[in-house]
Amino acid sequence: MSLRIVVCVKYVPDATGDRHFAGDLTLDREDVDGLLSELDEYAVEQALQVADAADEAEITVLTVGPEDAKDALRKALSMGADKGIHVEDDGLHGTDVFGTSLVLAKAVEKAGYDLVVCGMASTDGTMGVLPALLSERLGVPQVTLLSEVSVGGGVVRGRRDGDAASEQLEARLPAVVSVTDQSGEARYPSFKGIMAAKKKPVESWDLGDLGIEAGEVGLEGSWSKVEDAAARPARSAGTVVTDEGEGGRQLAEFLAGQKFI
Template sequence: MNIVVCVKYVPDATADRSFDSSDNTVDREGVDGLLSELDEYAVEQALLAAEESDGEVTVLTVGPADAADAVRKALQMGAHKGVHVEDDDIAGSDAAATSLILAKALGTLEYDLVFFGMSSTDGTMGVVPTMVAERLGLPAVTYGSEISVDGSTVTVRRDGDVATETITASAPAVVSVTDQSGEPRYPSFKGIMAAKKKPVEDLTLSDLGIDPSEVGLDAAGTKVLSFAPRPPRSAGEIVTDEGDGGVKLAAFLASKKFV
């Protein structure tokens, strides 16, 4: 079974993130980037499915030159090869344009299943998997917390707030997984060394037959119009309990409309 995992290179969520004042896009130069943590779960599930079916895992990413680090991390985890779509005209693309690029790139690959994380840790939209499935004319089974593959059938358990659903789909299909699907493996020293010899194919918009006018910031349907730093937190209020602490606490909560 051939499996493709679509991953994203994102700014470190633990860092102090901001926007670039020149175009109001995410500042990717002033913060370290890495493979989106939620995409690691997709890589793990793809590797498990490939191990059961003696298959192969390809990692696909769209992004700047540094996005190769996201591919490299997945290869270190055990993926077999990578594909990196890099083009200056991609900068500022929204979810719709990203789904177009991914769908076109997937059209150059052989696959039975396409895995995604539940969302990226920067945009946190979670709509790209379904958009890609729509463009490819494939079934989309999203937010899976448990995934099993039997032949050409993928079964996904989706846990909601009030119910659990079990959904099956026939390959080829698009699957997204949550952070409850299974702990991602750590790259071993052997895996890190082996990743250096694994092939990574570089593609451009021209290679995919995409006109630059279809992607990028100018084509984006959503844009950041303005931004401002978060205001500093004010000092908390200290209440001295002199036997009436409960009354003061109740009065404080009432003044803030908490009770």
């Protein structure tokens, strides 16, 4: 029986762009380019390695987001995933991580799965809690923050590296895992992979397809809310210390005045 792997990926604003809030204090995605979250590339890579080691496997990449989020799916497909699922609905605008975990759980169940692979966090929200929320909603074990992943005999195994020691963890399938940026460099899509990705199937689902009411997600259904935001103040001019024999003393006085020493 084929191993069904679902990789959850996110389309995020380019960190090098000029990011700001819209009028409703949600992120303005219209004025900044987006891309596949770098940390999710590691999840795609580990899913590909697990699939390569399996007798038979199929990788589905899943994303929730606006129309442009298909770009994230295409990147993952060009790396080698087999098909994509895009959940898009106007009612998703302003959804927080709790609502997103609901949508992903419903989509994963609808798609069918044995193993769900996530990145350790998104590069925009950086909360890192979605894999745990997803496993709770699915009612399956979670094995998170792994630097190494393997699957065999209906069990997923992995190594979690800490500051002082490493742990060897395992869980029966079905399960949810997340991988860190120490799990191995993600492969670069080849020209052949990019061309092949254009022909791979991508399904589009909305909230109705998943049996989710609009009030459960979006700004109305969010458990968290941004009450206020202000632009970061412009950086002030620095202090130049001209060294004419007293530079060390002036630097020490400046650092002491700022309570750095």
